[in-house]
Amino acid sequence: MSTSTTVGLKAGESLERSDKWNLRGACRGMEAAVFYPDPAIAEDTARALAVCASCDVREACRKHALAHREFVGIWGGTTGSERRRLFRRGQSV
Ligand code: SF4
Numbered sequence: 210m211s212t213s214t215t216v217g218l219k220a221g222e223s224l225e226r227s228d229k230w231n232l233r234g235a236c237r238g239m240e241a242a243v244f245y246p247d248p249a250i251a252e253d254t255a256r257a258l259a260v261c262a263s264c265d266v267r268e269a270c271r272k273h274a275l276a277h278r279e280f281v282g283i284w285g286g287t288t289g290s291e292r293r294r295l296f297r298r299g300q301s302v
Contacts, residue, residue, distance in 0.1 A: 230266040230269040230270065230273075231266070231270070231273075233265060233266050234264055234266050234270060235260050235261065235263050235264035235265070236260055236261075236264070239260070243256065243257055243260070244257050244260075244282050244283045244284070245281065245282040245283075246282075246283070248288070248289075248290075254283065254288060257283040258283060258286060258288075261283060261285065261286035261287075262286060264286070267285050267286045268285065269285075270284050270285035270286075271284060271285020271286065271287055271292070272285070273285075274287070274292055275292055275295060275296055278296065279292065280292055280293050280296075
């Protein structure tokens with residue numbers, strides 16, 4: 210049995226009935242570990258950012274991460290250090 214975590218629907222949830230932005234992310238169904246790359250491995254960070262670049266809910270994701278002070282991992286097409294800088298400047302987008 211796999212112990213990996215995926216991004217997306219929980220058992221029994223219906224995408225069509227949900228208005229949750231995170232269920233509409235381009236990362237839905239992917240392993241969450243993809244979005245927590247080792248910052249020292251640029252290719253892994255670039256891979257996650259490329260997924261975000263095609264995501265329709267990127268802005269909502271970034272705002273959520275800033276509102277919840279998520280400074281680890283890739284959220285809304287930004288790295289943790291980028292969000293920390295945005296947070297310090299008081300920017301939400
Ligand atoms: S912006 Fe990136 S991390 Fe956020 S929902 Fe979209 S693909 Fe997932």
